[in-house]
Amino acid sequence: MGHLIYAAIGSLDGFIADKDGDFSFCRPSAEMHAYLNARDRRVSADLYGRRLYQVMQFWETFAVAGEEISPGAASDPLFEVSRAYGELWRGRDKVVFSTTLDDVDTARTGLVNHFSPAAVRQFVDDQPGDVSIGGPTLAAQALRAGIVDRIEYYAFPVVIGAGTHWLPAEWRHELRLIEEHRFLSGVVHTAYEVARSG
Template identity: 45%
Template sequence: MTRLLFSAISSLDGYTADADGGFDWAAPSEEVHAFVNDEQRGVGTYLYGRRMYETMRVWQTLGSDPGDVPVIADFGDLWRRADKVVYSSTLGDATTPRTRIETTFDPGAIRALLDSADHDVSIGGPTIATAAFRAGLVDEVQLFLVPVAVGGGTPALPRDLVVPLRLRDERRFADGTVFLRYRVTATAG
């Protein structure tokens, strides 16, 4: 069964970016990056908002140099092989292959995608993910909690929505990052 996965690297106090929009504190160690890569192997399509797409599109070339660190090359390959759907009313054309732009977030279209997909679908970016949570589309939440508190910024999870979760897996890494996998147990509302 195809799942819609929301995965985020977050500060311990729950932010994907700090108050200035920075996220350099979230750079994963090689060990964490290798784990992220393994988690992403089953993803066939990424759903992004404009800002997340603009951040992630560097992977079109990043990791393609023979001298790149193996975990970087591995993720680059995974990212380039996947389809991308970008939800934006301001972005004109996609600048990467296997990418299409949608001007509006349509829960029905995402349900149809999930019904027809043979690989998991990942939704990236807290703003677009909030719309998916509201529509009851998200099946699994994967959080990588980085051992830093940034005091404010872009929240990883919706602030005005109850999302019942059941812990399915956890892992601690040498750098202090903690991975938590949750199954969404009921439709958000």
């Protein structure tokens, strides 16, 4: 039985992208990427909203085994941990929730046009590992439905003032801090247990 985890990366004031949709201010360091990889090894499936899925499609072809890599890239620590993440991503099942997509073009990926909290919770409970849910719109539905087990945030030491917030408006809930970690870059990771409804 797995846990449903919503993790996001963003600014100190809680935005995962600025008002123009740019999220380059929260690019992980090699140290942070290695940490993310270690945590992602517990994940057996990903649930995505359309926009995040379209961003994550990058990993379908990034540094695929057998592809020629330049000597400079091969010696870059960030490249190595990024390549390892690509292998993890390609090795997991993925489900995309969208009412506008007609098809998906990555392997091990299903498409669902309706979010059912009961069906999602059953899917999570049937998994051998944890399940990540990504994209603030999709995550908001799961949070409001009370089916998320844990939320995690990687706060970059930057304030951007406006943009896409990682948590839904008017969602109020008691949380219990269960983990925290600081990176040399100044990023702070916190993980909270969420009391599920029912």
